[in-house]
Amino acid sequence: GENVEQHPSTLSVQEGDSAVIKCTYSDSASNYFPWYKQELGKRPQLIIDIRSNVGEKKDQRIAVTLNKTAKHFSLHITETQPEDSAVYFCAARNNDMRFGAGTRLTVKP
Amino acid sequence: DGGITQSPKYLFRKEGQNVTLSCEQNLNHDAMYWYRQDPGQGLRLIYYSQIVNDFQKGDIAEGYSVSREKKESFPLTVTSAQKNPTAFYLCASSIGSGQETQYFGPGTRLLVL
Numbered sequence: 001g002e003n004v005e006q007h008p009s010t011l012s013v014q015e016g017d018s019a020v021i022k023c024t025y026s027d028s029a030s031n032y033f034p035w036y037k038q039e040l041g042k043r044p045q046l047i048i049d050i051r052s053n054v055g056e057k058k059d060q061r062i063a064v065t066l067n068k069t070a071k072h073f074s075l076h077i078t079e080t081q082p083e084d085s086a087v088y089f090c091a092a093r094n095n096d097m098r099f100g101a102g103t104r105l106t107v108k109p
Numbered sequence: 110d111g112g113i114t115q116s117p118k119y120l121f122r123k124e125g126q127n128v129t130l131s132c133e134q135n136l137n138h139d140a141m142y143w144y145r146q147d148p149g150q151g152l153r154l155i156y157y158s159q160i161v162n163d164f165q166k167g168d169i170a171e172g173y174s175v176s177r178e179k180k181e182s183f184p185l186t187v188t189s190a191q192k193n194p195t196a197f198y199l200c201a202s203s204i205g206s207g208q209e210t211q212y213f214g215p216g217t218r219l220l221v222l
Binding site for chain 2: 004006032034036041042043044045046049089095096097098099100101102
C-alpha cells in the first residue's frame with residue numbers, strides 16, 4: 001500500500017520568509033495529492049491540491065510542485081504571516097488516501 | 110466542508126462501554142470516511158464507505174464498527190475491544206472515491222474515564 005513521508009516535522013520561520021514542506025510517496029499509481037492545514041483542535045482544511053497530470057499549481061502565496069519520477073511533492077508558502085502557523089498535512093491517493101505525519105509550522109512575527 | 114457535522118464535540122467513555130460517534134453530511138457525497146488522529150501524528154484510516162450499505166476496513170479497524178444505512182450518515186461505534194480509544198476522530202466525505210477531494214467534519218474528541 002501507499003506510504004507517505006513528510007519532512008520536516010517542525011518548521012519555524014520569520015514573518016515574510018518562505019516555508020517549504022516536502023513529502024515523498026511510494027505508490028507510483030497515486031494520482032491525487034492534496035495539502036491540508038489544521039489549526040489546533042479544528043478540522044483539516046484543504047488549501048491546495050494537485051493531480052498527477054500537472055507539475056505545478058499556484059494559488060496566491062501557496063504553490064505545490066509534483067515530481068512523478070522521483071515520487072515527491074512539495075508545498076511552498078511565500079511571504080509567510082503569523083496566521084499561517086498551523087500543522088500542515090500532505091496526502092497521496094490511489095485507492096485510499098494516505099496522510100503524512102504533519103509539519104508544525106510556526107511563523108514568528 | 111460546512112456540510113459535514115459531527116457530534117458530540119467531546120465524548121467520555123467508561124471501561125467496557127461502547128460509544129457511537131455521529132457523522133452527517135448534506136453534500137450528497139457518495140463516499141464517507143473515518144480517521145483517527147493521535148497527538149502529533151497524522152490521520153489513520155479506520156473505515157470507509159464508497160456507497161450506501163457497503164463499507165470497507167481501513168488500516169486500524171480493530172475495535173471499531175460502522176454502518177451506512179443512509180447516504181448522509183456514517184456512524185462510528187468504538188467498542189470495548191478498542192483498548193486505547195483516546196483520540197480525535199475525524200469524519201470526511203467526498204463526491205466519489207477517485208481523485209475527489211475529501212472534506213472533513215469538525216471532529217469528536219473521545220476521552221476515557
